[in-house]
Amino acid sequence: MKENYMSETLLKIQDLRTYFFTEAGIVKAVDGVSFDIKKGETLGLVGESGSGKTVASLSVLRIVPKPGKTIEGTIEFKGENLLKNTEKEMQSIRGKEIAIIFQDPSSSLNPVYTVETQLRDVLSAHQKITKEEARKKIIELMNLVGIPEAETRMHEYPHQFSGGMKQRVAIARALALQPTLLFADEPTTALDVTIQAQVLDLLEDLKKKMGMSLVMITHDMGIIAKMTTRVVVMYAGNVCEIARTLDLYERPRHPYTASLLAAVPRLDRKKTLKIIPGNIPNLIEPPSGCRFHPRCEYATKKCEEEPPKLEEVEPDHFVACYEWKNLTLSGETGKSE
Amino acid sequence: MKTENDKPIARQKRRSASQWAVAWRRFRRNKAGVAGLIIVLAVVFLGLFGDFFAPYPAFPNPHYLDPLYKGDVRKPPSATYPLGTDGIGSDVYSDILHGTKYALYVGVVVTIITMAIAITVGAIAGYFGGWVDNVLMRFTEVFLVFPSLLFILIFVRVFTLGAGVGTYFNFLGISVPVGLTIVVLVLAIFNWPGDARMIRGEFLRVRELEFVEAEKALGAGNRRIIFRHILPNILSSIIVVASLTIAYAILLEAAVSFLGFGDANTMTWGQILENNFNYMQTAWWAELFPGLAILITVFGFNLLGDGLSDALNPRLRD
Numbered sequence: 001m002k003e004n005y006m007s008e009t010l011l012k013i014q015d016l017r018t019y020f021f022t023e024a025g026i027v028k029a030v031d032g033v034s035f036d037i038k039k040g041e042t043l044g045l046v047g048e049s050g051s052g053k054t055v056a057s058l059s060v061l062r063i064v065p066k067p068g069k070t071i072e073g074t075i076e077f078k079g080e081n082l083l084k085n086t087e088k089e090m091q092s093i094r095g096k097e098i099a100i101i102f103q104d105p106s107s108s109l110n111p112v113y114t115v116e117t118q119l120r121d122v123l124s125a126h127q128k129i130t131k132e133e134a135r136k137k138i139i140e141l142m143n144l145v146g147i148p149e150a151e152t153r154m155h156e157y158p159h160q161f162s163g164g165m166k167q168r169v170a171i172a173r174a175l176a177l178q179p180t181l182l183f184a185d186e187p188t189t190a191l192d193v194t195i196q197a198q199v200l201d202l203l204e205d206l207k208k209k210m211g212m213s214l215v216m217i218t219h220d221m222g223i224i225a226k227m228t229t230r231v232v233v234m235y236a237g238n239v240c241e242i243a244r245t246l247d248l249y250e251r252p253r254h255p256y257t258a259s260l261l262a263a264v265p266r267l268d269r270k271k272t273l274k275i276i277p278g279n280i281p282n283l284i285e286p287p288s289g290c291r292f293h294p295r296c297e298y299a300t301k302k303c304e305e306e307p308p309k310l311e312e313v314e315p316d317h318f319v320a321c322y323e324w325k326n327l328t329l330s331g332e333t334g335k336s337e
Numbered sequence: 338m339k340t341e342n343d344k345p346i347a348r349q350k351r352r353s354a355s356q357w358a359v360a361w362r363r364f365r366r367n368k369a370g371v372a373g374l375i376i377v378l379a380v381v382f383l384g385l386f387g388d389f390f391a392p393y394p395a396f397p398n399p400h401y402l403d404p405l406y407k408g409d410v411r412k413p414p415s416a417t418y419p420l421g422t423d424g425i426g427s428d429v430y431s432d433i434l435h436g437t438k439y440a441l442y443v444g445v446v447v448t449i450i451t452m453a454i455a456i457t458v459g460a461i462a463g464y465f466g467g468w469v470d471n472v473l474m475r476f477t478e479v480f481l482v483f484p485s486l487l488f489i490l491i492f493v494r495v496f497t498l499g500a501g502v503g504t505y506f507n508f509l510g511i512s513v514p515v516g517l518t519i520v521v522l523v524l525a526i527f528n529w530p531g532d533a534r535m536i537r538g539e540f541l542r543v544r545e546l547e548f549v550e551a552e553k554a555l556g557a558g559n560r561r562i563i564f565r566h567i568l569p570n571i572l573s574s575i576i577v578v579a580s581l582t583i584a585y586a587i588l589l590e591a592a593v594s595f596l597g598f599g600d601a602n603t604m605t606w607g608q609i610l611e612n613n614f615n616y617m618q619t620a621w622w623a624e625l626f627p628g629l630a631i632l633i634t635v636f637g638f639n640l641l642g643d644g645l646s647d648a649l650n651p652r653l654r655d
Contacts, residue, residue, distance in 0.1 A: 095555035107547040
């Protein structure tokens with residue numbers, strides 16, 4: 001048994017429900033999600049598109065776009081429930097305590113302002129700062145995220161930067177006030193493969209330097225393996241498995257996690273990639289019971305009837321599945337089958 | 338550190354490529370737009386200094402009728418009267434020059450008021466959406482379904498009844514005719530709904546862009562997002578619409594005056610047309626030249642608006 005080396009909890013999400021009240025019906029994008037983020041860790045949040053991983057992170061910042069609304073749950077951050085905060089209190093937390101980096105850097109920067117202006121905006125939003133101080137800080141930040149010639153480039157507009165450089169600007173902006181928690185929502189999806197690695201290295205490096213917690217939101221199991229210490233697997237608005245990354249890859253307990261791992265191409269495995277049959281379900285009328293049961297090859301009658309709860313199957317390894325005891329699922333090593 | 342960046346040489350050339358620099362470069366290549374700009378600059382110049390070039394002063398200075406005292410009524414264009422004299426013996430050339438400032442006053446002030454209302458309504462409706470949007474847009478539509486010219490005529494007539502002959506008010510040392518100002522206010526009140534809808538549409542578009550979400554995530558409040566982040570992004574559309582609104586306001590005021598509902602004491606171009614309408618067959622020049630002044634000015638602002646639209650519209654950008 002490994003000791004709990006990072007046990008101090010920074011953020012604790014409990015029974016979070018964020019629904020979208022659309023004309024077609026209520027979309028239950030996040031439906032009863034609980035997990036926590038520990039101080040200084042890198043947590044992976046994985047799942048297919050539409051599994052609710054982005055909505056969950058937006059819920060923490062309370063910036064879920066209309067017609068979405070968080071209707072239930074608690075989000076405990078540094079001893080206070082964020083869902084009980086006023087909008088003003090949230091504004092002072094956003095950017096300063098909790099920040100987020102979005103997927104596409106070319107649209108997450110305001111096109112009409114220079115990089116200097118955008119970074120100064122963030123710096124001056126939460127504190128009094130002179131133009132000269134801000135300038136120094138901006139150059140420092142740009143150096144920190146590895147943008148060369150900061151002093152000249154700070155006067156340029158976002159469209160004059162390449163994709164990877166834009167993402168570095170976005171990272172600099174998110175880190176300007178040294179938040180304690182950073183959500184990175186698919187930060188490399190819109191970038192070239194060669195740049196992806198650089199940006200990931202940068203994030204890892206900055207995380208260590210600044211001692212913050214990082215949440216990597218992605219559907220890329222490779223990024224999860226490379227960067228995270230713990231993983232939360234989401235499916236259709238529910239959490240199906242939480243585990244240390246190594247444990248999860250070695251011994252997944254949930255059939256969905258196993259399918260995700262089996263869908264990753266590997267050179268040392270000649271088997272054809274396994275496809276998860278079917279699509280992610282309609283979240284207006286989600287399947288009864290376990291939401292994965294229509295696509296699950298091990299589903300029983302009970303799976304259709306009642307949604308499973310997260311169970312601790314071994315220390316720090318939780319799974320929401322009735323059948324976990326009866327299953328021996330193959331992980332990344334592919335040996336246990 | 339390794340970077341995926343461009344070479345510094347390539348970058349230096351793009352240094353000044355701000356949105357406005359790019360737009361100006363594009364605008365300069367558009368001949369029609371530049372022609373519009375020249376016309377507009379000329380009109381602005383004459384609006385500011387036209388009074389000094391006019392051979393005769395303006396009403397109510399009695400010398401404005403000096404041609405009449407010389408017996409020069411309805412004289413065709415000549416060396417003495419470049420654009421002829423009108424039915425009551427006033428120099429048409431002088432009248433047009435004096436009228437330029439009123440045309441600009443109408444165009445600019447109507448546009449400022451129109452835009453102020455339109456931006457406020459459009460921004461609130463577009464940004465907040467939901468029932469706020471519904472209420473504001475239904476209210477806007479109420480204004481849109483009015484037969485606006487008819488309402489303008491009625492309102493102008495009702496409100497100018499109290500404005501006496503030659504009443505002026507002082508604004509920063511400039512005496513402004515009260516009657517014309519009432520016309521301006523009425524025009525603005527009936528002019529904003531279309532622009533408000535345009536601005537609402539732009540807000541709807543821009544508020545969905547990811548950088549708005551990013552700014553929210555960085556702790557920006559609604560006011561900051563509206564004024565600092567969304568408004569500058571739609572400034573180009575606002576500038577285009579504003580220049581077209583100036584043209585439209587000048588035209589509308591001319592129509593109101595021509596129909597005899599304007600401020601009879603203020604010789605706007607439309608008023609000159611109205612005053613000389615009865616002499617059209619014997620003194621066509623007193624109708625033609627003020628009409629041309631309106632035409633050229635409106636045309637100039639329209640060309641400028643189209644040119645700006647081409648230069649600023651990112652969808653047409655090559």
